[in-house]
Amino acid sequence: MPILGIDYEKCNNCQICYNACTRYFRRDKEQNKMVFEDPNNLCDSCGRCIAMCKLDAIMYENIGEILTFEEVQDPSTLISYESMHKFMSAKRSIRGFKKKKVPKAVLEKVLDTMKYAPTGANIRTLRCTIISDEDKIKKLSEVVMDAIIASSNPRYSENFIKAKKRGIDTIFYNAPHVMIFHSSNPGDAMNSTIALTYGMLCAQTLGLGTCWIGLAHGVLSSNKEIREKITGIHGNVWGVIIIGYPTQIYYRVPPRPAIKTKGLDNLE
Template sequence: MPIIGIDYQKCNSCRMCIQECPRRFFLDESKSRVHFEDIDGTCSLCGHCIAVCPEDAILYEDFGDDVFTFDGIENLEKIVPYESLYKFIRAHRSIRHYKKREVPKEILKQVLDIMQYAPTGSNLRYEKYVVISDREKLKNISDAVIETLLQDPGMKDKYEESFNIRKKYYDIPVFFDAPHVIFVYSLLDMQLADHNIGIIITYGRLAAQSLGLGTCWNGWAQIASLDNKKVMKLAGIRGKHIGAFTIGYPNITYKRCPPRSHKPIKGLKID
């Protein structure tokens, strides 16, 4: 059990842990002490009790990595003001043109590290990750994806011409000749897994952009993986819930952010 108790030499009885998790933290009024108890073993290991404690008095073990904190953690809006975040997100583009050079492993690791801090429903964290950099393998997956999609009449009508055009410009058309593709898959057999993967990939794409990299969510690979086990075998993935994105150094720059139509919002009147 990773949460093992409270360090009473540090605890100041502020009761913030009770406020954060009243199911497992409670006040023993006879001793005026806060206690932790996880009788049914259902603690999700979210770590909120660790994060909220002002005295670092929560005792734990086997959580994975170490606690992380920094100056300014209590005022995050000063680290990334809305105006800066707006520009960063508004200018985010799906990149389909990449330089030929590979991304160093240390930088790919930074992207993947951020992805593993993405929130998941109930903190289940069932997701697994595969990075593919071998061009022959990427070519084989690309070919299998195209073959799979074109077997469907609707997909063939929509994408056959597009794939034929892309083959003139790319050796690996499904992945736009990107040097790397990151697959995220989950063995959790419920719809929640798709939401988790979507959030995780979004974390990765934004992290990549902050490192000067470009990315593009790859729906083709996602659809084909679910329809053809050959694609999954080539990629080394399994399960019913899959996501993938290309990543590399962009060989294109954008000068402005295109306009978008705004959807009506119920419950909020905006002039």
């Protein structure tokens, strides 16, 4: 259990830890102090207590790096809605890449952002496999294409057959890296989508382009043999993206329909 308790030298009994977490913090009336109690080791280490204690009075062990910076109290001071909106709306799927690997340090930056994505009950079971070997990506692309051709109706598979004959990679678009999220925790189906989305947005700040590859996800999640033999992944595949330096440039944001919403009419 990484939360060890409260440092009473620092604590001023403000009870914000209880506000952060009513499960494991309580006020001990007799001693007139807050106490942390988790006899069954159920605390999921979400760290809200650490983050909310102004006096840094929560004691913890081995929970990973703890960041603190001025804007953490109000992240809206870091980026305006207008900038964020432009940034998000300009996020496009990239399907053309420079023949250049992304340096390890840059991919690590993307992964470092992904780790801040929320997960159900703060369970951190997601695993990531990055394939960067050109031949391996080509092989994976071919078997994914073959699997799609074998399982789809002829009208759908026609384009894949044509592309395959012409040596065109319609799965990974000759991307330098394929990133696969996997684990054996079914809850990670949603967690991985959130983490990958964080990473894809972060990638855009680093001049990188990305694209979801649902086609590879579909084949890898349903075909154990391909998954294990070619990617070496055991367990379930929850998401696949490609990542690299883009060659495609977009000059405008395509139109998108508004999300049909109920419940706004009565609001001011």
